[in-house]
Amino acid sequence: MTGPGDNGGNGDRPGSDTRGGTRRKVLYGRRKGRRLRAGRRALVENLLPRVEIPVPEGDAKIDPQTIFPGPPREIWLEIGFGAGEHLAWQAARNPDIGFIGCEPFINGVARLLTAIEADGLDNIRIFRDDAGVLLAALPARSIRRVFVLFSDPWPKTRHHKRRFISPANLALLAQALDSGAELRVATDDPGYQAWIMEHVLASGAFEWLARRPGDWRTRPADWPATRYEEKAVKAGRRAVFFRFRRLPPAANGGV
Numbered sequence: 438m439t440g441p442g443d444n445g446g447n448g449d450r451p452g453s454d455t456r457g458g459t460r461r462k463v464l465y466g467r468r469k470g471r472r473l474r475a476g477r478r479a480l481v482e483n484l485l486p487r488v489e490i491p492v493p494e495g496d497a498k499i500d501p502q503t504i505f506p507g508p509p510r511e512i513w514l515e516i517g518f519g520a521g522e523h524l525a526w527q528a529a530r531n532p533d534i535g536f537i538g539c540e541p542f543i544n545g546v547a548r549l550l551t552a553i554e555a556d557g558l559d560n561i562r563i564f565r566d567d568a569g570v571l572l573a574a575l576p577a578r579s580i581r582r583v584f585v586l587f588s589d590p591w592p593k594t595r596h597h598k599r600r601f602i603s604p605a606n607l608a609l610l611a612q613a614l615d616s617g618a619e620l621r622v623a624t625d626d627p628g629y630q631a632w633i634m635e636h637v638l639a640s641g642a643f644e645w646l647a648r649r650p651g652d653w654r655t656r657p658a659d660w661p662a663t664r665y666e667e668k669a670v671k672a673g674r675r676a677v678f679f680r681f682r683r684l685p686p687a688a689n690g691g692v
């Protein structure tokens with residue numbers, strides 16, 4: 438993937454602020470890009486309010502079982518879905534699953550809305566803020582699968598603390614994921630790859646599901662390529678596809 442410098446543009450800069458009385462965390466990325474075309478603007482105005490999960494006030498929780506048309510069999514979450522092609526693919530093939538997509542970048546959200554409308558997907562809900570805020574508001578053990586695909590690698594050492602895979606976010610993931618739930622993480626950055634493995638395993642909450650190199654070097658059939666993966670491949674970089682399982686807290690010293 439390209440570097441985090443891409444996250445400059447004309448969008449909002451990192452910083453914490455307040456909206457509706459709710460404190461938001463620092464977000465390292467942009468919320469807006471180019472002006473939306475009329476069709477996408479119309480979707481943001483008319484469809485987004487029907488599928489958006491509002492940022493909860495204060496310590497309020499989100500009950501994911503109540504935000505879909507019917508009670509879903511499981512809740513899956515994609516963090517930083519970009520243009521949403523992986524999320525739309527999963528949602529179309531798993532109609533009994535409720536999907537939460539988290540993405541602060543409105544241009545990406547607008548692209549996902551296009552797919553939601555075109556494919557008649559009624560099992561996607563969108564959270565347009567920092568995934569840390571969302572994870573903190575989800576009930577314990579409410580999520581069965583999480584996708585974190587090509588999150589920004591922040592290659593400069595002084596920026597490593599901005600990486601999404603971090604001890605703080607892993608603790609939030611561990612509390613939101615049910616025992617046995619799956620965490621899928623992809624990256625094309627070798628430094629971030631090593632960091633992800635080290636931090637996920639050090640959290641004590643997850644085990645790595647790979648048994649042989651092909652398990653992480655080859656993308657599984659139920660895991661479509663994203664735009665960032667395609668960019669990486671074109672640029673001659675290799676991606677890795679990690680699958681971890683949430684361990685039962687009792688099996689791991691209560692973590």
Ligand SMILES: C[S@@+](CC[C@H](N)C(=O)[O-])C[C@H]1O[C@@H](n2cnc3c(N)ncnc32)[C@H](O)[C@@H]1O
Binds near residue numbers: 518
């Ligand atoms: C490099 S892009 C990858 C997009 C997509 N997953 C793909 O593979 O094409 C990283 C995405 O994560 C989003 N992002 C960055 N920080 C985030 C955060 N704290 N919470 C949720 N999404 C975030 C960005 O807006 C961006 O769309």
